[in-house]
Amino acid sequence: MTRTLLFAAAGERAESWTKAFAEVAPEIDFRPHQPGEDVSDIPYCLVWRAAPGLWSAMKNVKIIFGLGAGVERLLADPSLPRDVPLVRMVEPALTRGMVEYVLWQSLFHHRKVWELEAAQGCATWRPHTYPAPWDRTIGILGLASWASRPRKSWSSSASRCGAGAARPSRCEGRKLFGQDQLPAFLAKTEILVCLLPLTSETRGILNASLFAQLPRGASVINAGRGGHLVEADLTAAMASGQVGAATLDVFETEPLPDDHPFWSTERLYITPHNASVTDPRSAAWRISRQIARYEAGEKLENVVDRARGY
């Protein structure tokens, strides 16, 4: 079988990917998709958003590699081949970037940097206090395989950091709350970080009822998907002071429209869906290892469970 990988992710830095595959995985014939070309014999595909007609044209596709960690858009496509393994992107640079983002934003909210900015804005030397990290409770909603890493870096004694998970048994060694313990988890959480996959169960989870269960003035950080958040509920919770501050990396509509009220909401910080970005070099290496595993008859890693949705 030829080792051709179709790159079906227009607008996603095709030159960097071509260069990365040439350097790291030269055994793979990396082929950016040209409209109209015959792709019926190509066995592997790396895709972000599938163009209409892609899957019916890829008649012999054997593995579909998602370019990102989230695969909800691919799964929502009814033409996605049902019996072909869909592999989520898990690669060290993407993970490192997410760990860095969660730590950065957790510290930003922990220190309430906006209070310093406000004082500086009026040239005022104002005492600024904050709790020790071990007296701050961060709750991570969702259990990415790496979710314990910000916790470890936060502080060796930040034992109050929890995680909400659907499958608690997989996570020994950290303070973990199962789905049925969500109220207890939220009641303790001063900085809530959402890293959930977007599924029918998690859509709209960041809503008025959830915000009401957080301690008053809590912070909310969403680096999952825009669909997790009910935007109007966040606006209302911030207006009432129930949510004190927020950072959002992901939005229902991206790019965030120019006239969106979030742009001018006080203490709401926006990053443009770049909490972390897949690195072509480490991703190329991971994909080449996965193809080698497949060709050797071994089990693929990080295959999406279609029923679960991630």
Ligand code: GLV
């Ligand atoms: C980015 O949003 C990703 O899914 O990796």
